[in-house]
Amino acid sequence: MAGTFSGMPEPADAGGERPSRFDRYARIPLVAGLLIGGVAAIIQGLLISAGGPEAYGFCVACHTRDLVNAGVNAAAGTKLAIAALSQNAVLPVLTVVGVLVGAYSAARAHGEFRKKPGSLSSYLWYGSGGLLFMNFALFMGGCPYRIGIRIGYGDFIALLGFMGIVAGVFIGLRLAVARAEKEG
């Protein structure tokens, strides 16, 4: 069953060498979650004078939107909308670039970087999936993480969004099972 989902996180204790004490904590998702939530609150405290919205300290969908749209605006002279926070800043939010750098450093430091290419059709499948995903995320005003941060900020609509995500995972698993059975 689990084999049908390629690219899933592997068990954290898959590595060979003995982890350091720091790394034993870093491997716990709960620690990462507390960190993201806490950092999002601190970022709002630091930067909110530059512009809103609130509960915007960390978001993979909206912060990607801000960065890409700001880049397109600068290159093509368009006026694609971005959040006030990014509009007023000297450069837009670079959160996603930061995640790429941090995750790459961690993967390199622990010998977990390996180039994993796929087929051309898999690239098209993943690319169109990313395109659709971005649109759905922006409908609800954020990726699952900003939804989590908004729930922490007291936003009831975000809680409904989270329930939608849970329902979507149920539906997606049904679809995956149906597809796997059809393929035998």
Added chain:
Amino acid sequence: MATGWLPKETAVIAIPVVTLAAGALIGWFTQRSGFCSVGGIRDLILLRQTRLLTGFLALVIGAFIGFTVLSFLSPAAFEHFFWATKSGLLIPVPGAPAGLSAGAYILLAVLGGIGVGVTGVLLGGCPLRQVTMTSEGNVKSLSFVVGMGIGAVVYTAYVSAWVVSLLKGII
């Protein structure tokens, strides 16, 4: 207008620096832990495992504790915390298209959430996981991230205006 710890002139310069540093710190931890929100829900349903889901719940709790403590220290930076009691139960924190009715926001949140859940689970992870896997050398995840970037432009240039006019017509 909300007032944060940094004055506006400093904050506009600090934005790229602070978000880059915060992203790098978070990226390190997501790579080490395999953090994933959609994956957490999937693991609970399929495998009865709560390891990943506790990460997402910790995010909500971490944010809540952070907002509670910091809004006590500097209320001006968190003027609408706790949102539901300050701004109203059926009004979302801005981010989704502006100026819609409560019913439209509920519809957008639920349908958007379902779309996020379906695409996330079929492609093996939510966006943070995809960005992290890109940094581990996964080219399929890189295509997902590039698709997200194209999706952002398509959404902003076309889809959001269509959705707003459609929703204003029906709700």
